[in-house]
Each structure stands twice: as C-alpha cells, then as structure tokens.
Amino acid sequence: MPDERIDPYAPVPPYRQIAAILRRRIQAGEFAPGSRIPTESELVETYEVARTTARRAVAVLRDEGLVITVPQRGTYVRPV
Amino acid sequence: MPDERIDPYAPVPPYRQIAAILRRRIQAGEFAPGSRIPTESELVETYEVARTTARRAVAVLRDEGLVITVPQRGTYVRPV
C-alpha cells in the first residue's frame, strides 16, 4: 500500500499522477542516483493500473532525463 | 497505396519505419511547413498497422520537434 494513490477522478491522467509520485519519491531520496526504481510490474501492482499506463509514467521521467532505462535490466535514477 | 511500405521483417520496428517514411515525405516537401500530415486513422489505413503504432510513429517526430500536434485538430509540420 503506497503512501500516495492515484485519483482516477482527477483531471490529471493516471500516468501523469504516477510520474509525479515517482518524481517526488526520487527527489525525496527514496531512490538514490544510480539505484533502480520499481519495475513496471511492481508499478502495476502498487498503483493498480495497466502495464501500459505504468510504462507511460516511466516514459515521462525518461523524457525528462530523470531516469535511464536499460532494456532487460530496469530503470535507474540518473547518476548525478 | 503508399510508395513506401513497412517491412515487418526488418530489425527496425514498424513505428520507427513509419516515422522514417514520414520524415522523408516531410523533407521531400510533400508536406509543407504549417500543413497537416496524415491523421492517425489515415496512417492506420496506409501502412496497415494498429492505431497505437501509428501514434508512436508520430510521437517520434513530435519528440524531434519536426511536427506539432494540436488536440482535436491534427499534427502539423512545424513552421519554419
């Protein structure tokens, strides 16, 4: 049970809510630079969304340059 | 019947092939700056792919800054 949950009724779509939550968790230091963030499957379970939605959330952070995804490995917080 | 078709056996995934084709068509002047490129539905019919694949192709060009998408309007070649 995550501290933050998405609000399916909010005007901001779930994938962006999850991206925002992950961004906060990273900036809060929960995931240190170089460490791996939750896998897509874990995000699916944690936030109860489809895998595509979890992927899109991660894609947002990747586009921002906040994380780096390594195929078949995972997604990592960009080293400082 | 498009001049170029995607090759489902190529190592490059369909969405990137379509993005490359559209990029060439734009640079060839088929779509002038400010003009609209084919809609997602048209790309679906032309290249015989799912809409999600067509959307991804357009997203590539958008990420490159080559085109600009206006919700409920269409996607346009970025004005010079």
Next chain:
DNA sequence: GCGAATTTGTACGTATGTATC
C-alpha cells in the same frame, strides 16, 4: 444552435520477442 463526424488523448488487456540474471 444542434448534432454528427472527425481527431487526438487516455486506458484497458493480451501476446510475442529478446536480453539478462
């Protein structure tokens, strides 16, 4: 003004491939 059609946005589930561990 109204309603239908159009077009993009978002989300769901599922399947397969490939590389890593």
Next chain:
DNA sequence: AGATACATACGTACAAATTCG
C-alpha cells in the same frame, strides 16, 4: 532451464474538443 524485465504490437473502448453540415 527458468524467471525476470523491457520493447513492440495488436485490438478495443471511451472521453474531449473541434469541425462541419
């Protein structure tokens, strides 16, 4: 060999805003 994890693709559904007759 098996489990894990990301990449890609398919189809489907509905929402929201714009356009057009």
